[in-house]
Amino acid sequence: MEEGVLFQWSVFRSLLAILQWWSFNVTVIIMNKWIFQRLDFKFPLTVSCVHFICSSIGAYLVIKVLKLKPLITVEPEDRWRRIFPMSFVFCINIVLGNVSLRYIPVSFMQTIKSFTPATTVVLQWLVWRKYFDWRIWASLVPIVGGILLTSITELSFNxxxxxxxxxxxxxxxxxxxxAESLLHGYKFDSINTVFYMAPFATMILAIPAILLEGVGVVLWFQTHTEIFSAMVIIFSSGVLAFCLNFSIFYVIHSTTAVTFNVAGNLKVAVAVLVSWLIFRNPISAMNAVGCGITLIGCTFYGYIRHMLSQQPPVLALCMMSQDGLFVYAICLDRRGSRARCDKYTSLLR
Known part of the structure; x- marks a missing residue:
């Protein structure tokens, strides 16, 4: 009886985590699109800067004031050597997301974002020379094909x-x-990540935002009629962007990897549907098919990664040299990529 109650609570907790993650994610996307399209506040650098400021304040309150999460101490040297490069890329990532929302529909942007697994695999293969199982490469085919079909048939292409x-x-x-290399040795959660990276990102973005968009923002203030309500929406999007980071941490710890992957793909579908209901951007039948193929490919990719992670390491064999037999253990790691294990020598007489 007690086990049944615990199982039901676990299921309820997982559903609650997924729903609140969906709510924050979709709301942030829709609000940002609303800011660019309906409020005519077409300044993605400034919006991103507001998000970073809100995230910095929110992370400080959670860790330092409310003490909901313990602070992970980072050496001052590592803050510049490790955290700053991460913050720079983090900043670019957020800015590019807001720039894309400024010019293309949410449905198209979300579909393209589904291309991330493919770019991750290709970059790891090119930069780190990681070997990936052929099934990983095969799972990327529908993702790439679906995005190509969606891009070709997008009616609001920019x-x-x-x-x-x-x-x-x-x-x-x-x-x-x-993150895998620079943050090695630090067990960061999402809040500590934001605590350290958001202030750096604000510092990086503030000057470009002022130089490139400062005049336009001043003119917008002078011409816009409902300043107070508009500023409430803009800063609310920043607060919700911070809450989204908190919700990601919660959903990861409340669900399995497979559930998280499937929920992520369904979240894209929900965002596409909600954005269409609000903004009514035109979507052709083939465009919808391309989006569906991409989401199916992402789900298949997640399933393959999970399946490979459950397999025990597979040892491959050896190389000959004049001094003896050098045996290299080559194994498939938990993400399906090949890693070289310890080398040892066995002299043959």
């Missing part, structure tokens, strides 16, 4: 918005790769 979204995928992948 080259600047498309490139911003595409390079945003590269920035996200780069951030993931850098």
């Amino acid at each position: 080259m600047l918005g498309f490139c911003a979204a595409l390079f945003g995928c590269l920035a996200t992948s780069t951030k993931t790769i850098l």
